[in-house]
Amino acid sequence: MHKSWTILSIILVIVLPSCSISSVTSVPSSNTARTTTPTTQRSSTVERISPSSLTIFAAASLTGAFQELAANFEASHPGVSLHLNFAGSQILRTQIAHGAAADIFASADQTNMDQLAADGQVISESIVQFATNKLVIILPRDNPGKVSTLTDLARPDLKLVLADATVPAGKYARQMLQNLATDPSYGADFSAKVLANVVSNETDVKQVVAKIELGEADAGIVYTSDAVAAPELGTIPIPAPFNVIAMYPIAVLTDSSNKSLAETFIMFVISEAGQSVLKKWGFTGAGQ
Amino acid sequence: MKISTFQMKRNPRSGRPGWEFILPSLVLVCLIGLPILALIWRSTGIKFFDYALSESAVSALKLSLLTSMVCVIITLLTGTPLAYLLAHWNFRGKAFLDVLVHLPIVLPPSLAGIALLLAFGREGLFGPWLDSLGISLPFTTAAVVIAQIFVSAPFLVLSARIGFAAIDPQLEEAANVEGASNWHIFQHIMVPMASRAILTGVILTWARALGEFGATLLFAGNLEGKTQTMPLAIYVGFEQDLGIAIVLSIVLLIVSLILLTLLRKLEFRPQ
Numbered sequence: 372m373h374k375s376w377t378i379l380s381i382i383l384v385i386v387l388p389s390c391s392i393s394s395v396t397s398v399p400s401s402n403t404a405r406t407t408t409p410t411t412q413r414s415s416t417v418e419r420i421s422p423s424s425l426t427i428f429a430a431a432s433l434t435g436a437f438q439e440l441a442a443n444f445e446a447s448h449p450g451v452s453l454h455l456n457f458a459g460s461q462i463l464r465t466q467i468a469h470g471a472a473a474d475i476f477a478s479a480d481q482t483n484m485d486q487l488a489a490d491g492q493v494i495s496e497s498i499v500q501f502a503t504n505k506l507v508i509i510l511p512r513d514n515p516g517k518v519s520t521l522t523d524l525a526r527p528d529l530k531l532v533l534a535d536a537t538v539p540a541g542k543y544a545r546q547m548l549q550n551l552a553t554d555p556s557y558g559a560d561f562s563a564k565v566l567a568n569v570v571s572n573e574t575d576v577k578q579v580v581a582k583i584e585l586g587e588a589d590a591g592i593v594y595t596s597d598a599v600a601a602p603e604l605g606t607i608p609i610p611a612p613f614n615v616i617a618m619y620p621i622a623v624l625t626d627s628s629n630k631s632l633a634e635t636f637i638m639f640v641i642s643e644a645g646q647s648v649l650k651k652w653g654f655t656g657a658g659q
Numbered sequence: 660m661k662i663s664t665f666q667m668k669r670n671p672r673s674g675r676p677g678w679e680f681i682l683p684s685l686v687l688v689c690l691i692g693l694p695i696l697a698l699i700w701r702s703t704g705i706k707f708f709d710y711a712l713s714e715s716a717v718s719a720l721k722l723s724l725l726t727s728m729v730c731v732i733i734t735l736l737t738g739t740p741l742a743y744l745l746a747h748w749n750f751r752g753k754a755f756l757d758v759l760v761h762l763p764i765v766l767p768p769s770l771a772g773i774a775l776l777l778a779f780g781r782e783g784l785f786g787p788w789l790d791s792l793g794i795s796l797p798f799t800t801a802a803v804v805i806a807q808i809f810v811s812a813p814f815l816v817l818s819a820r821i822g823f824a825a826i827d828p829q830l831e832e833a834a835n836v837e838g839a840s841n842w843h844i845f846q847h848i849m850v851p852m853a854s855r856a857i858l859t860g861v862i863l864t865w866a867r868a869l870g871e872f873g874a875t876l877l878f879a880g881n882l883e884g885k886t887q888t889m890p891l892a893i894y895v896g897f898e899q900d901l902g903i904a905i906v907l908s909i910v911l912l913i914v915s916l917i918l919l920t921l922l923r924k925l926e927f928r929p930q
Contacts, residue, residue, distance in 0.1 A: 570797075570882060571886070572880075573881065574895065585776055585782060586780070
């Protein structure tokens with residue numbers, strides 16, 4: 372009996388300091404842990420030795436589309452294996468800036484791409500716009516907040532979940548609310564009233580979808596592509612004049628060990644076949 | 660439960676340990692030490708107090724202190740009797756209860772977060788029932804405290820239980836002969852005699868609650884001043900403003916070091 376407690380106490384010694392301090396050190400790993408295809412930085416370094424593999428860092432909103440694109444690319448390029456890491460664009464940008472090994476970065480906004488380009492971490496000439504996305508309001512299946520119009524979002528008792536202002540989707544949502552506030556029918560204080568209803572600022576857009584799927588909040592603001600990926604949710608469209616068009620740039624990283632294959636993948640994404648996959652997942656073509 | 664290993668009295672070995680001991684040890688020491696060193700090194704280059712006094716850092720600090728203290732108080736009031744139950748009585752299902760209470764120690768916090776949502780979320784198992792009482796837990800400060808209790812309470816139960824079990828049964832028998840009630844014995848003999856073990860449990864629980872991240876993010880969300888505790892502020896700060904993340908990390912590091920030192924002091928002080 373005594374011995375087992377001694378062992379346990381040793382475990383505790385290990386657990387205790389890690390509890391608080393790990394909040395810092397575990398940040399990159401907790402990001403990768405959330406992705407559908409976990410690609411830790413260590414494993415991607417190892418796998419990059421093989422000439423026919425690519426590590427792709429893509430915005431969380433691209434999850435469904437890029438999984439399908441990757442599967443198609445692997446099918447048409449035998450021997451090539453793709454590793455996907457999905458997270459908020461700002462998290463991916465920080466990871467790349469801190470030396471995460473990857474070949475391609477697909478961002479949900481221009482800002483994160485521009486920052487990496489300015490630091491010389493992506494090849495500026497390789498940046499292409501490959502998709503656009505719009506915002507939409509999503510509601511839980513049984514609509515507990517009885518939301519039927521955009522105006523309802525400003526109702527005092529409503530629970531709204533947004534992506535954090537540091538996440539592209541969260542930034543666009545706040546812009547869109549500002550746009551609505553310029554219309555007299557919504558009122559100048561519309562944006563402030565809606566933001567007062569925010570109960571959580573999630574760290575990526577898929578977390579917003581998850582909270583709405585669980586019915587924990589009354590409404591969320593996400594991309595139309597997220598709504599396509601979660602067809603059981605209710606949606607309210609945002610009128611075009613007020614909506615924000617998100618431009619998605621993609622680029623090859625300077626440190627990529629397989630730049631030609633990375634370029635081939637990007638060509639595939641902007642090809643007709645690639646664009647039709649993106650369209651299927653709710654994105655609009657790059658040209659629009 | 661002690662955090663230092665029990666040592667037999669022995670004469671210090673003559674001579675030095677060989678490289679076959681030193682080299683592997685050095686690898687591990689570097690693995691743990693270097694990241695901490697890097698954190699401290701980075702913190703010297705920034706305007707520490709500007710960040711430490713910024714609004715989001717202060718509100719995260721306040722919220723972390725408040726929630727972890729409430730967590731410790733609730734855990735103390737409920738965990739001590741539970742530890743006493745487990746230490747002193749045999750009953751059916753005790754083994755199961757034992758495993759259940761200790762489960763959160765080994766569970767990943769993200770699992771805890773999802774489980775809490777599925778139980779106490781608005782659409783959770785008990786959500787409609789809570790709703791009829793006018794209670795909605797997700798995205799509230801109360802949810803932060805619940806997440807912290809879930810992951811940290813086992814440390815107190817574990818520690819207090821060992822303290823209770825170590826008390827000489829003859830004391831209890833003597834008190835029984837004198838006609839003391841169970842509650843009386845608990846209050847006047849057991850708790851004072853196990854006070855050091857309970858205090859150890861309080862410190863462990865507090866440290867764990869302060870560091871709680873995964874369950875909080877899932878169950879309580881992330882809202883400054885309401886549910887954004889220090890670990891969450893560090894996570895968001897990592898993407899937005901590394902300064903805040905580093906400063907808060909240093910604060911948590913210092914608190915953790917103080918708590919660990921306290922624990923060691925508790926052990927080495929003669930009974």
